[in-house]
């Protein structure tokens with residue numbers, strides 16, 4: 001939002017008029033507000049002399065700018081930045097400060113070139129999930145929507161050896177990636193992969209008495 005600099009010595013009504021554009025206050029306040037407000041588009045005061053129209057052409061500098069924009073988009077997609085809406089320095093700061101297991105990093109880099117990569121949680125979000133699992137002392141968790149497994153891998157790494165994560169996903173190709181990385185990180189034994197619609201997987205968990213188990217599910221994400 002654009003901020004207007006207003007002299008603190010203005011009387012209150014003039015201040016309101018200048019900052020909010022209200023039609024109140026003494027004449028000089030209205031003058032100040034209107035001076036700060038640009039004329040409507042297409043209206044000059046006094047009127048500008050007509051300039052000859054220039055022809056638009058694709059020059060080499062605009063082609064270079066377009067190539068640079070494309071290269072930036074490719075780089076952002078590769079690194080998974082587009083999911084966060086952050087600018088590069090902020091994202092670099094985040095990546096250099098987040099605790100990311102090397103297998104999680106490899107998975108993030110592989111996922112970045114895949115369709116739907118913006119769906120993946122960010123490293124900071126995964127770290128938060130892992131921290132919650134540890135704080136709660138969770139033994140059993142359920143994930144609805146695994147995609148390629150970034151958040152489920154972070155949770156599985158945080159679970160104790162006796163912990164279990166039920167990972168529900170309908171897309172088999174995504175699950176293949178996820179399972180490969182569970183293996184690589186040595187946590188495959190903690191993850192019970194359910195390839196089906198989540199509603200069916202959850203119903204079958206209930207049918208199998210999940211709700212009456214002693215170690216209640218502590219995390220559903």
Ligand SMILES: C[S@@+](CC[C@H](N)C(=O)[O-])C[C@H]1O[C@@H](n2cnc3c(N)ncnc32)[C@H](O)[C@@H]1O
Pocket residue numbers: 119120121144145146147148149150151152168169170171174196197198199
């Ligand atoms: C936002 S992504 C999950 C991202 C994941 N948590 C990660 O960190 O990479 C959502 C996933 O849910 C899956 N999905 C959507 N509806 C589903 C359903 N009804 N049952 C099972 N999986 C579903 C999609 O296939 C997709 O992979």
